[in-house]
Amino acid sequence: MEKETENKNNITALSANVERVFSEAYYIGRASTAKGVVASYIPELAKADPTAFGLFMLDNNGNSLCFGDFETRFSIQSICKVVILAAALKYRGFRGTFDHVMMEPSGDAFNSILKLDMRSNLPFNPMINAGAIQTVSLLADLLSFDELVSFARELCHDEGIVLDEAVYKSEFDSGDRNRAIVYLLKSKGVLMADPDKTVDLYFKMCSLSVTARSLASLGLVISNGGIDPVSGMRLIEAEHVRTVKSLMFTCGMYDFSGEFGVRVGVPAKSGVGGGLVCAAPGMGIGLYGPALDPFGNSIAAVKSMEHISEKLGLHVFDY
Amino acid sequence: MEKETENKNNITALSANVERVFSEAYYIGRASTAKGVVASYIPELAKADPTAFGLFMLDNNGNSLCFGDFETRFSIQSICKVVILAAALKYRGFRGTFDHVMMEPSGDAFNSILKLDMRSNLPFNPMINAGAIQTVSLLADLLSFDELVSFARELCHDEGIVLDEAVYKSEFDSGDRNRAIVYLLKSKGVLMADPDKTVDLYFKMCSLSVTARSLASLGLVISNGGIDPVSGMRLIEAEHVRTVKSLMFTCGMYDFSGEFGVRVGVPAKSGVGGGLVCAAPGMGIGLYGPALDPFGNSIAAVKSMEHISEKLGLHVFDY
Amino acid sequence: MEKETENKNNITALSANVERVFSEAYYIGRASTAKGVVASYIPELAKADPTAFGLFMLDNNGNSLCFGDFETRFSIQSICKVVILAAALKYRGFRGTFDHVMMEPSGDAFNSILKLDMRSNLPFNPMINAGAIQTVSLLADLLSFDELVSFARELCHDEGIVLDEAVYKSEFDSGDRNRAIVYLLKSKGVLMADPDKTVDLYFKMCSLSVTARSLASLGLVISNGGIDPVSGMRLIEAEHVRTVKSLMFTCGMYDFSGEFGVRVGVPAKSGVGGGLVCAAPGMGIGLYGPALDPFGNSIAAVKSMEHISEKLGLHVFDY
């Protein structure tokens, strides 16, 4: 395990307590990896090291903490839904987005097609596959993949984000359920771009390579109301950030979203690649642990966050 | 319209801005009542005046604002789910409660039986009927109805809360869907008390008579971390309050919970009697408007809260 | 194994081939009992001998064949749905019945509540629990239980049919899912009698004690167009019999109805007590084998019928 404390601008140093809590959380997380299972639905994901675990914290005073495999690159997977939603809000606006996708938690597994077919013509929210694909269709004729990558790099403060070609190929080859979803959306008359182009762009977005560090930066921008604390630049409009945070809170953790909201209580989004981004008060936290729990969330990341939130009082509804 | 400002302890007076925003919200709410429809599934509810609207705000400095029908008594209906959950947490503890009911938003209408039958044996969360009935079964052999009424009076600072016999009779006579739910829970082997006793206690809890003022008090206790700001007494444990708030946030507004979270962003719970309780930062807000929107929420209360949250920046994820 | 051939009136003797086929079918059936499991959802049913198997054939020339446990009494369970439907058609007529229950195969397990809640207010057909309970509600204010027992005795040519009190008590004590169904029907406004009275009458009908021989008589009356071939009396109207047969064909074997229609091809109804009634061309066949397959059908009875139908060409769509 490597550990490192950077304090770039020395405005407010991290307390010893914060350091200890993160250190404990790292050990708790790593110890739990053995109970999880690496995702296998896409062959490329199955290659990940199940014992890997990385943790990166960045606060808005410029302090950071990092542990373990915090620089390992992995595919962003469902966490790209946060980037997609932020882009849709930026380029299409609130109405231009939510005229095409709802905001309701669905309480369903990440790949459910059932809800889409049952009640409404619009997908439940942008944090499930159907909703993210629908949201991508709002962007497919407006932005190139390269432009979306640039936006992701900006949000994550990470120029190293590129398309992981092997993951993309794996997504493309195994993406039939997402193809079923895009054609179902098309058949309902709600999809806003060509189905092949849409689902291909979605596969590419899922295949972006990130690190725990990049996710911490993303979390901090969101936590910080959309402003990059390093440059001071606004990357997401204030009114859009609260939308993103609300939907991460209610829908970001698959079928565990409600319980994560109760136990951890911070806006978060996980991906089956093992990543987790958290936008905690005053800090962004990025985690990487490819061993997943039955809900599809990184088991180490969830265990770590439970400890961190409890010990540091990060729950949004803590008094 | 009557308006009244009490400032009992003068610690911090309300700003003119706060007063103006609430006043505007009251007018916005009242203007919207014509677009809603009074609930008719229980005959007794159908008698309510569709144009009625009341608004009561109480802050933790002791300031209050009140408008319109803030003293009209109406039945608490689904808002009793908050009282039931708080009681279960108090008397059964966190594990003793959530071993028997889940915490996941279901994204379903208030009377859905479908979800209960499809995926799991445990109801999705304590804010839907199946979950609240299940939670009542944890209390039915432990507390009398009178003890639960006392707890409700305490939380709402309202000795006037009594059983509305006419509503109770109406609930009892029309409660077949809830009977179906209780027997379904029994048949799944998860119900923790006698089904008739359980559903009867649930009907009684739904028939408690409250006012916008009592709901404001309830909201303030929750907002205030479980401590009654008047007496300084702790009524709900701190760790239980954050659970209650989280579940109100993700599941409190029926099929509009996600959108209310995005647009208003405060823990809230509505009832088909027209009530709405909101636990906003530093204040409790109680509303009463029996004209409902298609989701079963008071149309005036929702419109009012959108205005109040936006103008006063109450959204929990506002920066 | 006991075997016995009665030929009361000698009009047309059974061929040696028919006797051999039934004898083979009996051995095939008995050999398969080890692969099944006795129903346990009602304690009283769990007491049955899993190796028991009885087979009784009665043709409209008065010939009969009987094997094994053909005189063992067991509870009729879901086969009472055939009696209930015949009674409803007799006392309420075709329109008076099917204004209140549909005729569509549901392809669902015997105790599904899901379909009831999803699509329509009327249960799918009288061969599933919800549909049978609904059909009972058409009779509950018209006929006493004793009158229904008399009708069952007549159809089954069996004065020994009585209420099995132990099974009834077991049904009553374990019948919460059926109570859920009856209250759901009530809440939808479609139930035609008091819910408690209706479900109690249904429990009683399920608790009638029959034998393989009584089911063979029932099958023969149905096969024979509603006329008792012994007495020559009409027990069911011709146009009602074809309705009963059609619904037995499309919906009589739980989730195996379609496959039984393909493989065996005769109107049939099974019960979780292990009974099976078949209305084959020119003959009624009653079977009893309490070891069930995963669909809830008697495993021995199904295997026997596959052999009999294939060897004797009983499939209704055989050329």
Next chain:
Amino acid sequence: MEKETENKNNITALSANVERVFSEAYYIGRASTAKGVVASYIPELAKADPTAFGLFMLDNNGNSLCFGDFETRFSIQSICKVVILAAALKYRGFRGTFDHVMMEPSGDAFNSILKLDMRSNLPFNPMINAGAIQTVSLLADLLSFDELVSFARELCHDEGIVLDEAVYKSEFDSGDRNRAIVYLLKSKGVLMADPDKTVDLYFKMCSLSVTARSLASLGLVISNGGIDPVSGMRLIEAEHVRTVKSLMFTCGMYDFSGEFGVRVGVPAKSGVGGGLVCAAPGMGIGLYGPALDPFGNSIAAVKSMEHISEKLGLHVFDY
């Protein structure tokens, strides 16, 4: 209206009663067309004349009766499912077919994707879209489209059956729901050929142009146990025909299958192009009426068949 009686081989002439019943049925059918609506989900179908109605009867003595628009060409649509199933049974065998698709009536609309996603990985039966597409995947690598057309021509005694290019184009352009289904089947790992190739072959099969006369021939072959009564050639194996008939009986008429079984009682299959094929005892009946009822069946064809079955006693469960 044209009417014509051919009696090619004079073995057994039609009785005057049969002629009168068909004539009455024709008028009843035509009179009902005004209550139906032409399918619009595919643009090309919307062009059909809603008042059109044709009726063709062919018996196994070589007699025929024809009325109205019996020579109008229209697209076979879902009736191709019968041809596909017969081909799968012929080229893959019973096991080779039903290892890949179930035999259970689903009681669902023709385009339901819900059932596919909920309970099992295999589609419910070959008469619904998902099941027919799955069955096509068993043939796509074995037979060319031309070979399937030849098989259809043979079964229908109609060399005029060709691909209707305009309908095919319309199917192709509007077939997104079927694309969703084929990709869902692929994602579940059950599809047996390339998804694009499979769904394209299915679109083509749906676009075959037939007449009421060709459907009567198809019905007669099926009714006649698989033997072409004109040539005496066996076109479908006897054991396969009873499977086809059973599945037509339980699943052939969309959500009206159960009621059609009760009311008419003959194996039948309808298509949204307005066609209906019936395999009645001793006769094949083909009907064409593009005005549909809410279930998607030709309203005139259903009304006609009710009259014919009742007056001529064609119900398979009539005594």
